[in-house]
Amino acid sequence: MSTPDLWRHSPAIWTAPVAEGGSEPDWAFLRCEVHVDRPVAEGTLHLAASSPEPGRQFVARASMNGAELGQGPVRAIADERRYSSWDASPLLIEGANAIGVVAWTPEDRRIQVALRIRYRDGSEEVAAPSAPWTGLAGDRAYRPSGSIGTHYFVAPQEHLVGRDYPWGFDQPGFDDSAWAPAATKEPFTTLAPDPTATVTTFEAAPVDVAAVGPGTLRFDFGGTYVGGLSLPGLGRPAQLTLRFGELLDEHGRVRAHMATGNYYEDRWELDGHEPHLRTWGLRVFRYLEIDGLPPEAAESVRALGHVYPLGERTRFRTDDPRLQQVLDLCEHTMVQTNGPLLVDSWSREREPYEADAYLQAKANAALSAEQELAGYSLDYLLQRRTWPTEWPFYLVLLAAEHAERGGDLDALAARRDQLAALLPTDWIDPATGLIRKLHGSDGSASVADHDIVDWPPSERDGYLFGPVNTAVNAVAHGAFSAMARIDELLGHPDAPVHAEHARRLREAMNALLWDEEASTFIDGLDAGGAPLPHAAAHAGAFASALGVADADRAARIAEHLAPLGMPVSVYAAPFLLRALLRGGRADAAFDLLVATGDRSWLGMIEAGAGATMEAWNEQVKPNVSCAHPWGASPLFLVVEDLLGLRPLAPSYTEFAVAPQVPEQIGHLGASVPTVAGLIEIDVSGEAAGRAVRVSVPEGTRCRLRWDGEEHLLGPGPHAFDRNR
Template sequence: MSARRPSVLVLAVVALLLAVLSPAQADPSPSGSPQPTGLTVGQRTAPADVDDVTGPLLGWQVPSADQTAYQVQVATSRSRLAAGRLHWDSGRVDSGASTNVAYAGPELARGASYSWQVRTWDGTGKRSPWSRPARFGTALGGDWRASTPVWLGDPAALGWHDYTLEATFSVTTQNATIVFNAQDANNYLMWQLRGDGVNTLAPHQRVNGSFAQLSSTPLGVTLERGVDHRLRMEVDGSTVRTYLDDRLVDTTTDARFTSGTIGFRTGGSERSSWDDLSVTAADGRVLYANDFSAAGSDFSCATVDGGRLNVGTGQNCVYGLSGADWAFLRGEATPADKEIEWATVFATGSSPEPGRQYVYKLWLNGEFVGLGPTRSIARETRYDGFDVTDLVRQGEANALGALAWSTRDRGFQAQLVVGYRDGSTDSFGTGSDWSAMPGDSVFPAAGSIGTGYFTAPKENIQSASYPTGFHTPGFDDGAWVSARELAAYDDLVATPTDKVTQRLELPVEVVEKEPGRYFVDYGRTWIGGLSADLVGTAGQQVELRFGEELWGPQEVRSNLRTGNQYKDIWTLADGEQHLETWGMRVFRYLEVLGAPTGLGIEDFPALAQVYPFDAEGAVFDSSDASLNQVWQLSHDTVEATNHNLYVDSWTREREPYEADSYLQMMANFFSSSDPTLGNYSIDYLLTRRTWPTEWPLYTILAMHDSYQQTGDVAQLERSYDQLVAKLPTQWVEASTGLIRKDSRSNGCSSQTDCDIVDWPSSERDGYVFRPYNTVINAISYRAFMDMSAIATAIGEDADAADFAATGARLRDAMNKYLWDAAAGAYRDGLNADRSPVAHHAVHASVFASAFGVPDAERAARAAEFVGGQGMRCSVYCAAFVIESLYNGDRGDLALDLLTDDGTRSWMNMIRNGAGATAEAWDASLKPNMTYSHPWAASPAYNVPQGLFGIRPTTPGYATYTVRPQAGAMEWAHVILPTLKGRIGAAFHQHDGRTDVGVAVPGNTVATVSVPAAGATEDVLYLDGRAVPAVRERGFLRAKVPAGCHTLSVAADDAEAAVADDERLTAVCG
């Protein structure tokens, strides 16, 4: 080796030039494809509802080391694209841009579909083949002329007028009372047949909940307890004639309620029993008939037993209207008998707010299409588009069916647009030609699974009443009624995210504890419920108990710590039946009681609702088994908990919070290439801030980091003024440059602009709250600097300079006033007179270091301090603990905390049986915690960003860093999906050195840092070739072009060839 050293620098320079200017040694495309791949529109793959029809952003992954030009072609169909009949051809555009490329053709039509393709040129002038065609659709905008919102009909429309009611009844205690002409549960006529010696008929009117007795008429017979009588009531407009045992006993005229359904109401001591109840319209149509021979009640306030309907004390319900919250809706349409090119169904509903979830589930020809809508940002109505090309049948009847639930502003609207090969289109949608069925006979009122924050129904399904097949063509809906048309929705806006899907996930364990009683473990958390095919007998009841944790061995805790009650009872019909949960339960475990015997794993698939997520897109493996488990738990949490909006948890609150959403977004950035759900969630929070002082600042950090990930400035431009308003400018003290708050800086809570520092408050490590708060100052510094970068990105240069100056002054002041050199840590703050607080909670150093306040020397000392304290804060703060340690070049300490198994650790969550990351480290620290809090899933980003040092240095990953801090770990590798392509990084520590492997996507350049231990020259060996490197803070760094590469401080003639090290090349698949 010594004979070669004099010429190594010359060789290194030549090698570096060749590496950068020449094609990569390995195929830079992770897919190995010669043409562009990963085509996106608006950063989504094949969206069906692109709202921007003038300049949507296109993107693709480049197959070559670099791109110097591209060409995009767009057509109204794939066949026209193939034939060259184009809507737009960009021609060759000399540009290296492969993401955020604005469509520049003629305005796109609304509610249409397009196919497109792209090809690129590399640095040598070589042209790629065309990409495979991709499709996207445009949103309808406000043009929904082929449809109107619908819901259940009003009582008159349902035919409930001019009818005859007949029934057999007996008094159990005191009175037998029946309700009719009901508008809802608070407005109706009520006839009270008084027994227990009174023996009168007392007609009542109930208006807005208040009762008024209309009259009192002797019955002429004695109503003895348990003795049957026959009742007949003839409703003719405003006249009601009442017959008892075929004798007319009363004629009452009341014009207030002349139509409506039936029901029951009892007081605190009234009970009655009913049989053979029927309602027949004047034209002979049977509106209702039940002899109660089958188990299951159509009335939520009554039960069926012994072939009779029994109404207990203190009840109030009406048929068909008490269940107006639930609606089955269906319609059929027949497209022309000619070749279909594409089909999209657009759908919306109202209101998602009471349940903080969605309003409808939609099927086409029996196949699940989607659910929605997402909660609105302001007063707009959100809708979604779904590609249903593969589901629509030409020239045949196609059935759309929706099962919808809400308690407020109830409505549903859908419009199916079918595009034919000849370029024509047809549209079909909801309207009065749709049919509707009240859902209360299937889902009788049983209470809520929610908490004080939201209401969502328990689902005590009555299988005998379920309209099986209602979403398939030819279903007999003759007993249904016409849907009622509603007023048009205002301001319809497409939701710019991917759409939640449903899929079946089998459990990992099923134990039949006793005949018909099962314990089910899915091995991880899912949101959704159960999908089951069961064989039962009429009246058989199957109880489902979902839970996040166990009471004891194989005992599911269905009464969650959060206050949710996840218990549903399904009443089966005779024979085979398919039943499934409609709403959202968050669970890892399920206990089933009363089921058929002999069932196994295949019989209990979870019906998981999942935001589109490539579970294999992000990959991590290492020599540390604990870290593998922690990363997997965090990765699985991201997949399971995203749904259609970032919320703290889908159990207790279902509400977005800024800090929670920021951490969830960061975990997503390193798990998925789709930023749209996170961006929408942050947009939502811009208009709905929560109470802590720090939380709104996270919207600035989130938008800045999203821009760093994607390079897209559209959201920054749209939200700029709102972001500026989030800055803590009002608290910047002119004399010091520090943030000073003279009110609500004492650790208060649940009031706007109370300083929070950490949550729960018991996790604050004794933090001393003062007007000058180090944590508040640290987050404020980061917000000003990120806001400066945002302003620069959109050309607001004067603002950028001002924000940067404020941030720089704040940083200097923090290091002057708040750094304690003797302690090697930041103090909690300053008193009002600027005297230092003599306390150093771990949070002060954690947030200062994580957000870039210290220089390298202070960061290293702060890391030493933080590492010595251990995890003395919450799962929220933990993300920044790990960041601060990596920022201080103490990857060894970070690894120790990531893999620790004490009470405050991710391994403790796993030990406690968590199927997702928890709200707190342990129930002993927060007894009402959830086991489904994505703000604790930070290892999903801490590992790739900290352990491997992967960070974009140019927005959108045009350039990025890899800087592994392996600690004591022997080897590890990670793969990240990005809009540019899959980024891979690996390291292997052996023989006193650390070798590094990277997979660099096309059209990107990585700056890779290799630990310098063992290096005597400022040289790295890139694929065995010497290249000059820069020595910095114990690392040697060099630029690496696209492709799969290995780097080492040792030449290839070392003991083992680096290029053949599978620990490194694992990322090159």
């Protein structure tokens, strides 16, 4: 059924103002009933809503016959309006079926709902309600309150008054005689389906419950969740105050006034008749503190997480408990803090950024074969770029790697011209062949086309900025190389042009930015073209990780970096670790992966973080958040670098395995889901030496590099030993 046909008889609606001439409520309850007169084969509920922009989140939760279907829609890229779709088949019955919607937005308040039914007799229709939609303003059930957001977005505190909530409004036969007819509004003109999967809810029990004050219980869920609280009805009146937070203060109390600027405090006024209680919106938390909860209800408290379905996930195997702990933290981060869009974090900003999306997409790809999330986020950022000079370059890398993993060349072709337009050809200095900028090479924040190198500024290892910036040139080199691969995949004639740009840039960087004595790259050149007298870790790390350095110089850079520890941020860490790995210092890279202290992933766990943090600690960044999924880079460093798995042809029809597992790890392995099937790799230490085992899916082949030799492997299991 075409999109126009689907929505033809579905008006846009919202709850009418309480008083004539009054303002529309931000909170709305909407319901209707649909009569089904014959057996149903399949049913789908579609919901379009506006506007998700003020809250940078979903607008509505939809349910049918007392069971929740989901939340939506996802934020749109431009002027289109997105709609979510849910399988309603298990809920539809012959007779009366109730549809309920709870919605919140302070801007362009509109909901459009369509129920498509295919009957067992083969007929199909968009079912009309048995009676017009009715609505109830939600500002009595959810009393006017403050925002849990920051200066980037607004989202409501949920001060719930149980006696005014229309419990059961999404069930057939509910008495809505006191409700008003829903207000009919201008229908959406450009509708497009959500391109990503439906976010589902997940309940988690606490791992610890403690009394922290008179009548106050603290719940630790052991990891970070994006969502809120699920609680069965208490059966008696209660006044509850809920405080959510990522960390505890020095007294062991939940920090609801988060360093990010969020304030996660809600109040519930309950009369005892509530059947089940759940928060509506998104809070980012590991800890929950409740005042006034009857002690016998504590065992029923659950974290309500919102989970983006990744499908089958990678199974990691290692006998190093430190590495397993880091991988567990990173996997929990990806599972519980993904959303329908690759955003920086669901706490402070709820906004996609190019470099963050690139790293998060790589971590997701190391964990699953899911493709839509990275694809839509890429399209979103192609229309909505952010400020740093080098950030858009990452979209070219993301697009190339995404196509190589997933094989969707049609989507790549549709993005091709936009990607090519991101390349910094206008900044190439004809005199040197380097990227040279006359403005913006100063590390300023939130100003378009200003170099960033690293963030926060204290993490730049003393980096000196100049018109020629080595880190920017290195990311540009990566983008030109990726664009050449894109054009090769598409058969576009500009592939040699981009490859030549990459070659010239690489040669210029090696000729003009290499410091022979220091065995690394310097930070850049000054306005007169003279070398800047400094070589931050970032210069060598980015240049090596992004393919600027040849094998000899990569090895020398790795020797230069190895004694430095971790002088870069969580964002730059995977580039530094990749530079160590590319230079043959897998031992040093592994030591950093499993390091302790306040500049490590294990240090995040020690600090109480339930997901990867945006900075190593609060001393580095006082407004730090503990839920930044792009910080889970150990996932792809293990899969892509330590185990050496990379696609050589789209969809993994041919792939490489080139392990470089240091001897500190007795055993490292992973079963990695790909679009071609499950790839299994194990590297282990045995009495006689090291061994590798690879299982190759049907229809693919593997180029295994092991013990200095290359082996071409067909489908099935394979094993090789290395003698000491």
